[in-house]
Amino acid sequence: RRKVTIQRIQQMKETGTPIAMVTAYDYPTGRACEAYGVDITLVGDSLAQVCLGYDSTTRLTLPEMLHHIRAVARGSKNPLLVADMPFGSYQSGSEDTVRNAVRIIQEGGAEGVKLEGGEEIMESVRRLTRLGIPVMGHVGLLPQRHVASSGYRVQGKDTASASSILRAARAVEDAGAFAVVLEAMPSKLGEYISKRLRIPTIGIGAGSATDGQVLVWDDMMGTWNGHKAKFVRRFADAKAEHKRGVLEYVAAVRHRTFPAENESYDIEDGQWQRFLD
Ligand code: KIV
Numbered sequence: 252r253r254k255v256t257i258q259r260i261q262q263m264k265e266t267g268t269p270i271a272m273v274t275a276y277d278y279p280t281g282r283a284c285e286a287y288g289v290d291i292t293l294v295g296d297s298l299a300q301v302c303l304g305y306d307s308t309t310r311l312t313l314p315e316m317l318h319h320i321r322a323v324a325r326g327s328k329n330p331l332l333v334a335d336m337p338f339g340s341y342q343s344g345s346e347d348t349v350r351n352a353v354r355i356i357q358e359g360g361a362e363g364v365k366l367e368g369g370e371e372i373m374e375s376v377r378r379l380t381r382l383g384i385p386v387m388g389h390v391g392l393l394p395q396r397h398v399a400s401s402g403y404r405v406q407g408k409d410t411a412s413a414s415s416i417l418r419a420a421r422a423v424e425d426a427g428a429f430a431v432v433l434e435a436m437p438s439k440l441g442e443y444i445s446k447r448l449r450i451p452t453i454g455i456g457a458g459s460a461t462d463g464q465v466l467v468w469d470d471m472m473g474t475w476n477g478h479k480a481k482f483v484r485r486f487a488d489a490k491a492e493h494k495r496g497v498l499e500y501v502a503a504v505r506h507r508t509f510p511a512e513n514e515s516y517d518i519e520d521g522q523w524q525r526f527l528d
């Protein structure tokens with residue numbers, strides 16, 4: 252498979268070819284994205300909840316993020332590799348933002364960074380893109396602001412909210428973002444924004460008319476135990492397989508049916524054998 256580039260992602264929008272993005276958090280999930288035809292691998296800060304057991308993405312630090320980006324990067328080569336800038340790593344001025352984005356690219360091995368927000372992050376987006384660091388925007392439901400917005404709720408249900416999401420999407424496009432995530436909004440709004448932007452939109456809970464879709468790995472695999480959002484489809488039931496496997500393993504250990512003879516090492520007859528007898 253050919254390397255997925257930003258140009259390719261843009262062409263996919265122009266030719267109406269839907270873009271498939273999935274999150275990955277470690278080497279094996281990165282490998283799976285590589286091997287099975289994913290277009291964009293996202294090291295999302297959902298890492299905080301689904302892999303690290305934090306109750307919010309706001310707990311995730313940049314060093315923790317870098318550790319996982321490095322692992323994903325070793326496995327995911329052909330898909331475009333984007334990583335979330337953790338909460339706090341792009342809020343205290345554009346010098347800091349540049350420094351932290353550079354770490355994500357240089358130490359992590361990501362090819363682009365994703366930032367949540369609209370007009371208020373334009374300066375950072377412009378700065379990064381001018382330096383040649385590709386930026387993906389993220390508007391609508393912003394998990395890094397879940398406390399300020401009183402929970403994880405569908406956005407853009409009234410005119411004021413819808414137009415502020417459109418404004419945010421336009422702001423990041425104007426600032427130079429190469430794509431934008433639209434999270435948790437009515438399908439009609441997802442479609443409206445997708446038609447009005449030149450850059451590709453990647454939807455999650457934004458209906459079927461966006462230029463691409465993204466899902467969190469653990470949501471689509473059925474390995475996430477927490478809340479299942481309306482927009483999640485479980486494409487696999489890996490949790491059931493994990494359960495079956497672990498229960499069988501524990502039982503086999505208890506019954507000494509594991510390991511079997513063909514799973515154990517033999518030694519040739521000789522001195523060593525007699526010594527053991
Ligand atoms: O962190 C994440 O997984 C994300 C995607 C859901 C877009 O930001």
Ligand code: NA
Binds near residue numbers: 295296297335394
């Ligand atoms: Na995220």
